[in-house]
Amino acid sequence: MAPSHDAVNRGVRVAHAPGRVNLIGEHTDYNGLPVFPMALNREVRITYRPRGDGQVLLRNAEERFAPIGFDIGPDIPAETGGTWGNYVRAAAQILAREAGITRGIEGSVLSTVPVAAGLSSSSALVVATALALLDANDIALEPTRLMDLLARGERYVGVQGGGMDQAISLGGRAGHALRIDFRPTLRLTPVPVPPGWRFVVAESGVEAAKASGAREGYNSRVRECREALELFSARWLQGAPCTDYAELARRIAPEEALALAEESLTGIHLMRFRHVVSEGQRVDEAEAAMRAGDAGTFGRLMRASHASLRDDYEVSSAELNRLVATAEGAGALGARLTGAGFGGCTVALALADTAEQVRT
Numbered sequence: 278m279a280p281s282h283d284a285v286n287r288g289v290r291v292a293h294a295p296g297r298v299n300l301i302g303e304h305t306d307y308n309g310l311p312v313f314p315m316a317l318n319r320e321v322r323i324t325y326r327p328r329g330d331g332q333v334l335l336r337n338a339e340e341r342f343a344p345i346g347f348d349i350g351p352d353i354p355a356e357t358g359g360t361w362g363n364y365v366r367a368a369a370q371i372l373a374r375e376a377g378i379t380r381g382i383e384g385s386v387l388s389t390v391p392v393a394a395g396l397s398s399s400s401a402l403v404v405a406t407a408l409a410l411l412d413a414n415d416i417a418l419e420p421t422r423l424m425d426l427l428a429r430g431e432r433y434v435g436v437q438g439g440g441m442d443q444a445i446s447l448g449g450r451a452g453h454a455l456r457i458d459f460r461p462t463l464r465l466t467p468v469p470v471p472p473g474w475r476f477v478v479a480e481s482g483v484e485a486a487k488a489s490g491a492r493e494g495y496n497s498r499v500r501e502c503r504e505a506l507e508l509f510s511a512r513w514l515q516g517a518p519c520t521d522y523a524e525l526a527r528r529i530a531p532e533e534a535l536a537l538a539e540e541s542l543t544g545i546h547l548m549r550f551r552h553v554v555s556e557g558q559r560v561d562e563a564e565a566a567m568r569a570g571d572a573g574t575f576g577r578l579m580r581a582s583h584a585s586l587r588d589d590y591e592v593s594s595a596e597l598n599r600l601v602a603t604a605e606g607a608g609a610l611g612a613r614l615t616g617a618g619f620g621g622c623t624v625a626l627a628l629a630d631t632a633e634q635v636r637t
């Protein structure tokens with residue numbers, strides 16, 4: 278569902294932004310390679326009134342989340358710990374710095390996206406906040422500029438994330454998956470989901486709280502991918518080292534890069550490199566399979582993606598592996614963890630006639 282903000286009576290307005298499920302292309306975005314998510318019909322919804330001053334005052338419909346209040350400015354102090362309010366501050370700070378917002382909002386936040394489940398409730402909150410604040414300040418930004426700005430802005434919470442979640446939340450389209458390329462510039466390509474395909478999402482029940490526990494696990498992988506690329510460039514490439522894996526793919530074919538990596542990298546660097554390069558290839562193949570209505574190939578690619586995330590990227594868990602096996606045992610063509618991993622959800626592909634069996 279596309280986000281929108283619509284005025285309703287008595288000055289109360291609503292901004293909303295959906296969560297997402299990533300079909301394939303995991304941990305590729307911050308490496309410059311594409312992703313292939315779908316927006317969900319679950320969303321974060323902010324009901325608000327613009328304020329005359331620069332304060333942001335928000336309550337959360339979930340009682341375990343305390344109300345927040347702060348002043349808009351270019352350097353907003355973060356709350357310690359993994360609080361939801363830091364995602365609101367993230368949006369406010371980047372928009373104060375780069376879009377010149379000064380006026381705040383007051384209201385309440387309701388999320389129908391499960392929290393810390395790998396379905397991007399946090400980026401949906403950042404996007405919904407941004408839409409509310411831009412509206413309150415009468416500022417319109419071009420969508421791809423806003424996607425890029427919010428991806429950078431969300432790093433406020435301390436996770437060195439890529440741009441997938443903000444882009445799909447703003448750019449998702451009903452009935453379509455969205456291929457998102459980040460290089461040379463942000464580009465969105467909607468691909469219709471074939472009529473008989475069903476994607477079934479299952480929660481492992483283990484929280485994937487990126488703002489706390491999983492943060493270091495995520496950031497260390499960002500670092501390891503960069504190191505692997507530096508080592509590879511130093512050994513095999515003349516001239517300037519590659520800035521990211523998209524540039525690597527332009528300079529050398531993925532199959533050849535994988536073969537050379539086996540000769541020169543070891544341990545964690547080889548494992549991370551192998552995941553990123555092969556996952557980038559799988560996005561291309563998955564897009565082609567979806568366009569051709571080839572569910573068998575799409576499922577096989579999802580299985581390969583999960584194995585790579587489990588063995589080379591080391592972001593799966595016993596619960597996620599069990600859910601994947603259960604879905605495949607029930608007739609899914611393929612299943613994988615979705616999102617950052619470290620807990621969260623799985624996604625499985627089933628055809629309409631077996632989807633019910635996979636779901637239960």
Ligand code: GLA
Pocket residue numbers: 302303304305306307397438439440441442616617
């Ligand atoms: C999180 C990040 C995304 C992406 C995924 C893993 O959701 O916010 O940018 O890196 O993990 O694919």
